[in-house]
Amino acid sequence: MKSFNLIIGLAIMASSCKKTETKSEPLASLNVITAVIGGGNVKLNTNERDSVKAHNWKTFGIVPGKEIWLYKTGNPVVSYYKETPATENGGVYSIFLAGQGSTFEPIFMKENLPAFYKDSIFGVRIVNLSPNSTPVNVTLASAAGTNVFTSVAYKQVTGITTFPLRTVIPAGTVSFQIRNEAGVLLATYTLPTSANSNYPGISIALQRFKNMNIVVKGLMGTTTGPDAFGVFPVVTSY
Known part of the structure; x- marks a missing residue:
C-alpha cells in the first residue's frame, strides 16, 4: 500500500512539473x-x-x-x-x-568580437559619429607623431587594434588623442585608473584582456554644451 501511494505521489509531482514547465x-x-x-x-x-x-x-x-x-x-x-x-x-x-x-x-x-586576450593587452576601435567632422587621425600621447588610426571618416567604424596594458603603464600609452589631418589636437581620451558613475564599465583593470570603442561625438568647432566636440568610451566585450 505504501509503495502504491508513493507511485501515485510521484505521478502527481511529475504531472505538476509538466504543467508549470515554461x-x-x-x-x-x-x-x-x-x-x-x-x-x-x-x-x-x-x-x-x-x-x-x-x-x-x-x-x-x-x-x-x-x-x-x-x-x-x-x-x-x-x-x-x-x-x-x-x-x-x-x-x-x-x-x-x-x-x-x-x-x-x-x-x-x-x-x-575577438575572444578575451590571454596577454596583458586591450583592444580599441574608433567610431566617428561627429556629423560635420573631417576625417580624424588618432595618436597616443606617448607618440604624438605616429598615427594608430588614420583618416577615420564620419560613420566609419574601424577595426580593432590592440595595445599593451601591463601592471606598469608607461606615461601616455593609454591616452588617445584625436587630431585633424593637419595634426591639430582636438580631443583626448585617457583610460581611467578607476571607473566612474557615468561610465561604470570602463577602467584600466576592467579593460585588460578586453575590447572597447572610443566614440567621437559632437560638432567639430563647438567647444561648449552637450554637443561640444569630444569623445566617450563604450564597452565592446561582454
Whole structure:
C-alpha cells in the first residue's frame, strides 16, 4: 500500500512539473550607443525603465527576428531607428545612433568580437559619429607623431587594434588623442585608473584582456554644451 501511494505521489509531482514547465524565448544581445546631435535619452521598444543616456551606451537582451524601435525618451514621435534587422539566437549586435536635426543616420552591425586576450593587452576601435567632422587621425600621447588610426571618416567604424596594458603603464600609452589631418589636437581620451558613475564599465583593470570603442561625438568647432566636440568610451566585450 505504501509503495502504491508513493507511485501515485510521484505521478502527481511529475504531472505538476509538466504543467508549470515554461519554454524560454531565444535571446540576442543589443548594444545601443547614442550620439545624436540635439538628442537625449533613448528608449528601446516599450521598455518601462531602461533607457540609454545621451552620449553613452546600454546593453539589452532582444528576441531575434523582432522589430527594434529606438526613440527619444518621452517623445516617441522622434524615432531614431525602427526596423527588423536580421538577428539570430546568441548573436551580438550594435546600433550606433548618429545624425542631427531631423536627419538620423543609425549604423546597425553584427559584432564579431575577438575572444578575451590571454596577454596583458586591450583592444580599441574608433567610431566617428561627429556629423560635420573631417576625417580624424588618432595618436597616443606617448607618440604624438605616429598615427594608430588614420583618416577615420564620419560613420566609419574601424577595426580593432590592440595595445599593451601591463601592471606598469608607461606615461601616455593609454591616452588617445584625436587630431585633424593637419595634426591639430582636438580631443583626448585617457583610460581611467578607476571607473566612474557615468561610465561604470570602463577602467584600466576592467579593460585588460578586453575590447572597447572610443566614440567621437559632437560638432567639430563647438567647444561648449552637450554637443561640444569630444569623445566617450563604450564597452565592446561582454
